[in-house]
Amino acid sequence: MNLERLRQLQPCLWTLPRAPGEERAQVLLYGSAPLLVSMDDKVLEQIANVASLPGLVGAAMTMPDAHWGYGFPIGGVAAFDAEQGGVISAGGVGFDISCGIRCLRSNLNLEDAVEHFPQLGKALFRAIPAGVGEEGEIKLNPEQLDQVMHGGAHWAVQQGYGTPADLDYVEEQGRVAGAIPENVSELAKKRQRGEMGTLGSGNHYLEVQVVDRIFDPGVALALGLHEGQILISIHCGSRGLGHQIGTDYLVLLAKAASRSGIHLPDRELACAPVKSPEGQQYIGAMNAAINCALANRQILTHLTRSVFTEIYPQAELETLFDVSHNTCKAETHQIDGESRLLYVHRKGATRAFGPGHPMLPERYRQVGQPVVIGGSMGTGSYILVGDSENPAFASSSHGAGRAMSRHQALARWKGRALVDELAQQGILIHTRSMRGVAEEAPGAYKDVDLVAEATEEAGLARRVAFLRPKVCVKG
DNA sequence: ATGTTC
Secondary structure, eight states: OOGGGSEEEETTEEEOOOOTTOOOOOEEEESOHHHHHHSOHHHHHHHHHHTTSTTEEEEEEEEEEEEOOSSSOEEEEEEEOGGGTOEEESTTTOSSTTOEEEEEEEEEEHHHHGGGHHHHHHHHHHHSOOSTTOOOSOOOOHHHHHHHHHHHHHHHHHTTSSOHHHHTTBGGGGOOSOOOGGGSOHHHHHHHTTOTTOOOSTTOEEEEEEEEEESOHHHHHHHTOOTTEEEEEEEEOOHHHHHHHHHHHHHHHHHHHHHTTOOOSSGGGOEEETTSHHHHHHHHHHHHHHHHHHHHHHHHHHHHHHHHHHHOTTOOEEEEEEEESEEEEEEEEEETTEEEEEEEEEESOEEOOOTTOTTSOGGGTTTOOEEEEBOOTTTOEEEEEEOTTOOSSSEEOOBOOBSSOHHHHHHHOOHHHHHHHHHHTTOEEEESOHHHHHHTOGGGBOOHHHHHHHHHHTTSEEEEEEEEEEEEEEO
């Protein structure tokens, strides 16, 4: 990205000035100069397109980890007011609806656990189905799948996967209202019947990590984190169900946009007014997929616990938090002193409520919502908490963010060599797809340290802990 | 992200 096209407002805040005659809302880009320089110009084009959609409130924004996506950039945040013709966009949520990260804290320390890492890695790899189209032990009939879509993580706990205490620390307390399984196609449901409790592919992973550095001891204490502690992060989404909903509704919403007279600068921005039959239909289907993803991560939490107690009989794993980063949520925000209901699209961006937010569990109310920036498998991840001054509709970065395409990564790295190299660094990778490993090469991602620094500098979220990867089951 | 190209 050529920074000369931008105007810098603050050290980590930039805007794209409008061209003469260009009619759109403001565009704001959060991030440091080195991060923005490495971004594709497509990010600018895409976020400017988003800023031209009807009913946008404030600015269309990108987070420090943004990169080129389908229609909307990944790392894009856009809020719409239904009362002002605001829209809902399938491309603004993404194909992997409610993809997110469940983070578990353990009572194990590195020195107690390290000896059995090879055994742990093998056992996790056996227990956690991963890869494209990979199915698990659970096969659901249509009625049970409807229950998943309504019940989310609550359904999973009722089935014996995990404990009610987990639910307190899952976004939305484990389920969203407003799911309408009838709005989900039979094909989408069919694809999901065997995919509950599976990781998927691409950048999805289950990673055993060690707390390597604490940035804020007070907040770390509130989050139950300390140096040397073993954590587990589970990154996955709504699998075939969410993907098929995305595919189905892109077509429907494109027609709806045309019928509603909405000009789409890019057909990938397919959207409909929130207050339209198609918009409402998509929201019902999307909420069903959100609950599916929450249930999926709950089941994987249970499977992870089973493996850990097999290897480490004394192990106890508690849910630290579960955050989605591909959603649209109806939320109340203060706009110029006025309380307004907005439809906040976060695509490759996490919610990041600051201290005192009423939707936070009691335990975290004083410190703010835990935010996870998932890194690449070779570098590390960050735990942060929402900043009370967050200027981006309570949104923050979600990961390191790709720095190059999968295609470019494949041309540059070989999966086997990467696995060997990482093993030398004490990071054990288990995968069915060496091609996937090459696509996910640590070097294909932005520097996660720069992303976390910029996230804090921009006032989006504050760093609490840095986690170093030790064992990784890769999708 | 994805029964990895309808």
